[in-house]
Amino acid sequence: MPQLDSGGGGAGGGDDLGAPDELLAFQDEGEEQDDKSRDSAAGPERDLAELKSSLVNESEGAAGGAEVPGAGGGARGEAEALGREHTSQRLFPDKLPESLEDGLKAPECASGMYKDTVYSAFNLLMHYPPPAGAGQHPQPQPPLHNKASQPAHSVPQLSPLYEHFSSPHPTPAPADISQKQVHRPLQTPDLSGFYSLTSGSMGQLPHTVSWFTHPPLMLGSGVPGHPAAIPHPAIVPPSAKQELQPYDRSLKTQAESKVEKEAKKPTIKKPLNAFMLYMKEMRAKVIAECTLKESAAINQILGRRWHALSREEQAKYYELARKERQLHMQLYPGWSARDNYGKKKRRSREKHQESNTGGKRNAFGTYPEKAAAPAPFLPMTVL
DNA sequence: CAACCTTTGAAGATT
DNA sequence: AATCTTCAAAGGTTG
Structure with missing residues (x-):
């Protein structure tokens, strides 16, 4: 049983949350931080189209804040920052299509964020369905939905979502959400096994974990035969992708039935790490x-x-990622990342390694600076 | 149409 | 222990 850091701790157990070079990175983010604050102060609700067009024009001369170095002129400060930043951040300088450059020229591409994050947080919610058979276990309601007693400020970005899901009159779901066919609270009383931690250590976690642990309950996806089962991003139903080897077809044998059987098993995806969570949240905005x-x-x-994120901002995502992993562990105790190894077909490994020598990622699959073991970030304690 | 690209981080595998 | 590899998201691009 994974020991959850109690709310106060967060960093207890030396659990993850390590941003290896965060300190280094943060030292370099002066301009970008400024950028950010500047941006937020500049009225984020400005008409986007107008802003964009004007910025694109401006960028020709001002070259302000080119996001990608090498894409067009690139701001001096930006370039400087880059120089000091990870060498790995030399981002395919000559590869950018023009349309891309246009987009990147806009300074707002390098800043202006942290708003309207509801939809993505929803994705978080959607991420983990209950494991098969989960509905068979009676489950005491975790003391989590008591949002009234929970401060809504721990993770500002997610709280709107939390509101959305806990309010009887949720705010209109973003298009993204509606597409996912949210079947709201079934309050299936089950999954006790998976939320056993809620009564104990889990209960001490910030409120975010509350809704964080709920979705599987409410969505009821991934449970065969479950009336409310809906497709879930984390559990990928074996699709047509599920390749049946040619020889399998001819062999109506155990092998095939085995394949079919496995084909029926949905793929459990890896839990998202902090950066992935961040990406998911910010992609639409970018x-x-x-x-x-x-x-x-x-x-x-x-x-x-x-x-460019502040330590606190990043910490939120590290914390979310940590909870994701914990939840994932609870939901799929036997699961291992190895389970998904080899499920993605690589076209040519050589090509991959070739690119690794290109100076971006090293053979380590990461960056030279990052190769060292990350120091625990300990966000919660710090925060 | 599947893999690639691109990012960071986690974790399994290998040396 | 250190190093290397794979996968997680995502959507346009490419072979």
């Missing part, structure tokens, strides 16, 4: 701001923004 759709480019921007 897309809106930068007129970009290419994920690779967006991810670069998000990567930089991630480094």
